[in-house]
Amino acid sequence: xxxxxxxxxxxxxxxxxxxxxxxxxxxxxxxxxxxxxxxxxxxxxxxxxxxxxxxxxxxxxxxxxxxxxxxxxxxxxxxxxxxxxxxxxxxxxxxxxxxxxxxxxxxxxxxxxxxxxxxxxxxxxxxxxxxxxxxxxxxxxxxxxxxxxxxxxxxxxxxxxxxxxxxxxxxxxx
Numbered sequence: 001x002x003x004x005x006x007x008x009x010x011x012x013x014x015x016x017x018x019x020x021x022x023x024x025x026x027x028x029x030x031x032x033x034x035x036x037x038x039x040x041x042x043x044x045x046x047x048x049x050x051x052x053x054x055x056x057x058x059x060x061x062x063x064x065x066x067x068x069x070x071x072x073x074x075x076x077x078x079x080x081x082x083x084x085x086x087x088x089x090x091x092x093x094x095x096x097x098x099x100x101x102x103x104x105x106x107x108x109x110x111x112x113x114x115x116x117x118x119x120x121x122x123x124x125x126x127x128x129x130x131x132x133x134x135x136x137x138x139x140x141x142x143x144x145x146x147x148x149x150x151x152x153x154x155x156x157x158x159x160x161x162x163x164x165x166x167x168x169x170x171x172x173x174x
Contacts, residue, residue, distance in 0.1 A: 004066075004104035007035050011070070012097045018077065018090045032074040039067035055119050062107055062126045066100065069133045072140045092136040099129040 014031055043063035046056055073093045080089035103125040110118040133139040146153065 003108060005101065005108050007038075008097070008101050008104040011035065012094070012101070015090055015094045015097065019087055019094070029074055029078055032070055032077075036067050036071050036074070039063050039070070043067065052116070055116060058119050058123050058126070059107065059110065062103055062122050065126050065130055066103060068140050068145065069096070069100070069129065069138055072133070072138050076138065092138060096129075096132055096136050096138055099125070099132045103129050 011031070043060050046059045046063065049056065051059075073096070076089050077093065080086045083089075103122070106118060106122045106125050109115075110122060130139060146156075
């Protein structure tokens with residue numbers, strides 16, 4: 001079991017240092033990359049655990065969202081100096097940290113207690129994090145998310161069309 005809260009607290013400290021002593025973006029990038037790799041491996045490990053499918057999906061989604069938002073933070077911090085947005089970018093990242101901390105704490109709590117009632121809390125924290133990340137311009141574009149998933153848009157459209165057809169058929173039977 002990984003303690004996400006500890007890493008998030010370290011990330012928060014690093015962002016504060018980024019503001020106060022102007023640490024090198026390379027140092028921040030290395031720390032974020034390490035955590036992003038852990039999140040990526042854990043999001044797939046969760047699928048191997050004997051949990052109900054809904055719980056697996058919600059935790060997978062939470063870890064995935066943490067990872068893509070943290071990666072976006074890394075990418076923006078890396079280029080902030082060149083764009084002359086150095087302190088502003090770090091401040092936006094810091095403003096998002098309470099939402100990242102809430103989500104990481106709820107995942108840690110679930111890992112410790114295996115309480116299914118925490119799942120709705122994880123789901124709510126994931127939605128809140130995405131909403132705030134979008135507000136702070138720290139949410140990667142939908143196109144980038146789709147590239148990562150590696151599904152052609154046409155395949156997604158076909159899936160949605162088929163799903164709609166099945167729903168229509170089900171509704172006719174009612």
